[in-house]
Amino acid sequence: MIENAPVIDGESSVEIVNGRADDRASTRASTPGGMARIKQPRFAITPGKMREALFYRWKLALLAGLILACAGAGLAWLTYKPKYTAAALIRMTSSKERLLGGSEDGGRNRGEEEFQKTEAQMIKSRNVLEPVLKRDDIRTLTTIRSLENPRIWLEKELQGSFLPGTDILRIGLSGEHPEDVALIVNTVKREYLARFDLDAKKQQAERYNSILTVLVAAEGKIKEQRNELRNLAEVHKSGDTQILTLKQKLALEDVGHMNRELAVINTELRKTTALLSVLHAELKAPDEDKLPAELIEEYRDKHPLVQKEQFEIARLESQIKEYGKLVTSSSPRLAQLQDELKAARIQLDKAKLEVQPEIAKAIRGSLQRQRINNLEQAAVKARVLEAQKKDVAEKVKELRDEADKIGRGGFDIEMRRGEIEEAETVLKKLRGEKERLEIEKFNKKEFATELQPADVPTVNQASLLRSVGLLAVAGLALGLLGISYFEARLHRVHQSSQVQQELGIQTLGMLPLLAQKDAQAYGRAQLPEDSLPDIMFADAVNSLCARLLCDDRLSHSSVLMVTSASEGEGKTMLATELAAGLARSGRRTLLLDCDFRNPRCHQQFGLAAGPGLSEVLCGEVELAKALQAVPGSEARILTSGKSNPQVIKALNNGNFAALLARLRLDFDCIIVDSAPTPVVADGLFIGKLADGVLLVVRPKVSKAPAVFAAYEQLAALKIPTLGAVVNANPWRVSGVYYK
DSSP states (O other), rough: OOTTTOOOOOSSOEEETEEEESSSTTEEEETTSOOOOOOOOOOOOHHHHHHHHHHHSHHHHHHHHHHHHHHHHHHHHHOOOEEEEEEEEEEEEEEEOOOOOSSSSHHHHHHHHHHHHHHHHHHHHHHHHHHHTHHHHHHHHHHHHOOOOHHHHHHHEEEEEEEEESEEEEEEESSSOOHHHHHHHHHHHHHHHHHHHHHHHHHHHHHHHHHHHHHHHHHHHHHHHHHHHHHHHHHTTTTOHHHHHHHOOOOOOOHHHHHHHHHHHHHHHHHHHHHHHHHHHHHHOSSTOOOOOHHHHHHHHHHHHHHHHHHHHHOOOHHHHHHHHOOOTTHHHHHHHHHHHHHHHHHHHHHHHHHHHHHHHHHHHHHHHHHHHHHHHHHHHHHHHHHHHHHHHHHHHHHHHHHHHHHHHHOOOOOOHHHOOOOHHHHHHHHHHHHHHHHHHHHHOOOOEEEOOOOOEEEOOHHHHHHHHHHHHHHHHHHHHHHHHHHHHTTBBTTTHHHHTOOOEEEEEEOOOHHHHHHOSSSSSSSSSSOHHHHHHHHHHHHHHHHTTTTTTSSSEEEEEEEEEEESSHHHHHHHHHHHHHHHHTOHHHEEEEEOOOOOOOHHOOOOSOOOOHHHHSSSHHHHHOOOOOSSSOEEEEESOOOOOHHHHHTTTTHHHHHHHHHHHHHEEEEEEEOOOOOOSHHHHHHTSSSEEEEEEEETSHHHHHHHHHHHHHHHHOOOEEEEEEEEEOOOOOOTTTT
């Protein structure tokens, strides 16, 4: 059995790795229709792919990069026009500071940045450039006379910027005439200094007047705020916020105490209201009350009629007790007294029954009067509680209003004090700014001074070398990246491992890379004898033949088609070597050349191109006469012959299938060399009749998308693909073992 071989039966595809299914390496996926399909790998151009392409094509990429680098450097050298740059330096003092100065670094920095940006643009303003261009010494310069609009040119070319972290302004200009640019820069500098000093003094005067106006307004505002603070202190009888806070705390404590008292009153009021509801309900249905037996018994025993009978029973019991001491139990008098006692007891029971309705009515009347009394008391209590609730609620509101008033007063006093302190700080800054401006005005301070005039510049060799170097580096990078991108875009197969890992196609064997002269000698069905590469190549072919002979998917009489994704991948060489190898193993082997458009098998053995398969299919010659012996081998070959349209039609009308069935009877193994399947459809017709297909892949020649398309095309038609054979593998096998 062949391990790691995908079984393609048209319904499913499972990859067996060491006797188990490997879903990760599987190239199949289920579709909604139940049919199997090949999982499409991703052929994207990624940085990793470009690095890999550069690794394999670094010589070509380096050569292209060097050529482009030399071209870029030469172009920069030839087209470089020297430009002379003149620059003057001016030290600036900002006269556009904020009115209140400010202590925050962020605000001060923003003000300085705005000042520097403004002055850098003022150099290019019309007020500066027009007076400069009107000067006779400037108008006669070669640089100015050659321009149609000198002012627009100056606005574009004149550069003004501050040196980082300083207050030094740099005025620069570049041109082809060094004396001209130096004179223009110095003239612009002088005109700008004059304009800036005049504007600065004007702004200083305006600033001084603005500060005076703001100073007066600030003093009046502070006076008003102090009066408001004094009035607040008089209203709250204190200007100390701590005392006001203590008063507010005490007031809030009183509010809490009154709230607790109000909660107690509300609770008692709810209880009283509930009691009133119960008493009203009892008054509406007094007859429905069930009187306790003990209460009825108590009132019944106090009734005169019952007490009379009870007294009679007590008298008889006393007489019976006295007679019992004097006479025997059989005395007639004693018996008479006992009868009277029984009669008295019966009379007592009757009396109780007679007085019971009267007693119940009396009890209910007493209870009703008691309920009325309780109802009146509860109503009085509810009115009292309602009055207390109203008084306490009003007191709570008064205390809360007082606490809020104290709190607002403390807040207002604190806010007024903060406003006064802030206003006093601003007033202090205004007074300091006023004094500073007065001192500057008295001392006649200069706001801009010249540090360095513009000298006549010389040629900048560093700029030339920088331009040449940049274009050279750009050309080198363009060459490297261009070759890398072009190679990555082709998606070539560079290693044998890519066939199985990236494309999911099982690799059945690998043939080592041979020199060109060695490769031309193969295909002649002769075992190499001398060189180590020849021996290693022959062993690789024999190993592939042995693996195919042990494959259970191939029958006793097998038809094996060899194809590829494109030309130049070595399918013809593999077909001839397989035919020779299988013949050496004792199999009756036939090499069938079905590449009608570009037949090569006869060239490998130095035989004539025909008559061959084309003539046999057209009936022009018999099969036995078309078969030829392979020189130096037991294999036979049926060349392609002369191709014509009838031969292409015969592939699909049954003639070729009948011929192939006939050949199966005479040969054990039939090796078919077909055209590349993505190029023409011949290979697909032949593949439907074959027992297995070998797909040839050649590193640095085969393109991964084309190989996968061929493999997917065969699988879509349910053609059994055994796997791939890597031809001309660049990674040579070590020859130590053969030594």
